[in-house]
Amino acid sequence: MGRLKRKKLTNALDRLLDKNAWKAENERREKALVDNLEKAKKNQVKSKKASSETVRTRPQLSSKDKILLVGEGNFSFARSLAENYLEEGSENLVATCYDTEKVLYEKYEEARENVEFVREFGGTVLFEVDATDLSKEVKKNRYTKIIFNFPHAGAGIKDQDRNIVANQKLLNGFFDSAAPLLTKASKGEIPANKSESRQVEDDIVPDGEIHVTMKTIQPYNLWAIKSLVKAKGVLAVKGTSPFYPDDYPGYEHRRTLGFKEGLSKGANAEILSASPKTYIFVKKEVMDKENENSIKGSLKRQLEQKKLKMGKKIKRKKVQHNQSDDDE
Numbered sequence: 001m002g003r004l005k006r007k008k009l010t011n012a013l014d015r016l017l018d019k020n021a022w023k024a025e026n027e028r029r030e031k032a033l034v035d036n037l038e039k040a041k042k043n044q045v046k047s048k049k050a051s052s053e054t055v056r057t058r059p060q061l062s063s064k065d066k067i068l069l070v071g072e073g074n075f076s077f078a079r080s081l082a083e084n085y086l087e088e089g090s091e092n093l094v095a096t097c098y099d100t101e102k103v104l105y106e107k108y109e110e111a112r113e114n115v116e117f118v119r120e121f122g123g124t125v126l127f128e129v130d131a132t133d134l135s136k137e138v139k140k141n142r143y144t145k146i147i148f149n150f151p152h153a154g155a156g157i158k159d160q161d162r163n164i165v166a167n168q169k170l171l172n173g174f175f176d177s178a179a180p181l182l183t184k185a186s187k188g189e190i191p192a193n194k195s196e197s198r199q200v201e202d203d204i205v206p207d208g209e210i211h212v213t214m215k216t217i218q219p220y221n222l223w224a225i226k227s228l229v230k231a232k233g234v235l236a237v238k239g240t241s242p243f244y245p246d247d248y249p250g251y252e253h254r255r256t257l258g259f260k261e262g263l264s265k266g267a268n269a270e271i272l273s274a275s276p277k278t279y280i281f282v283k284k285e286v287m288d289k290e291n292e293n294s295i296k297g298s299l300k301r302q303l304e305q306k307k308l309k310m311g312k313k314i315k316r317k318k319v320q321h322n323q324s325d326d327d328e
């Protein structure tokens, strides 16, 4: 075979090898792209799943809170707070119910023991307290948390519309009466020395909150609690969270009429099947301030990001400039 012929053959072989290598490389790249796309899709699903799952946190309640409970049933909620959250003492707990003491014990036989327990732990128990017209004794304090679990007028009204109106009236009256009793945030005095700093921490008072827990199925969702509050213009919705009865060991929900064998369900089955939710309300000005601060915070973050980007651009330009200097 002549030299020229051999050279041509080698070149053709090289080209064929190159072509195959190029094809293989292309296929590898395509596969990597598809794999990456699949991975990205999977990650997206994962992060969507993660963000839709709510993180469950323990309710933020402690002996430092000044707590008012209204519309208690058998006082098992008050007892559970004393036992599980107010380990340093229940002196700041005021637990109240609408019934007279006599009627309460007739309706709920376990209530007597629960009331005694709360009092032994230092809490105050008051009877015949109307949530829509809070008594003088209740009004002499300010509260960081005012809690009404499963409010219900319990008027036995069969007509749904009239029933809704009766319950909205109860909620309206409660908000009017409770809102002025919320604490206003205040800081403790500046400590003179380090040993006093703990005392100052104790002196810090947060803005008070009203917590109303309700079933979210019909007809309860027709009470339109958020709209009621907004229409008043005094309070604002700070947020909502699912209500987990087992956050309060020993708590047993009760109906207004008492525990009726055959009708009522034990172990909180009645509320568990109704997706209960806690609505948290604060004074409107508190929420306005919070919103203002979060807008300021996000603007600040945006500005910082812009500055960072600008800095990077300038740096890049300087590097390019220096490189072109070297080329000369």
Ligand SMILES: C[S@@+](CC[C@H](N)C(=O)[O-])C[C@H]1O[C@@H](n2cnc3c(N)ncnc32)[C@H](O)[C@@H]1O
Binding pocket: 070, 071, 072, 073, 074, 077, 097, 098, 099, 129, 130, 131, 132, 148, 149, 150, 151, 152, 153, 154, 170, 252, 253, 254, 255, 256
């Ligand atoms: C469904 S029960 C819930 C009881 C209790 N909070 C619980 O979670 O087990 C509704 C409660 O609202 C109370 N209630 C109704 N009208 C009230 C009012 N005007 N003031 C205070 N409580 C009231 C009833 O006495 C009853 O205890």
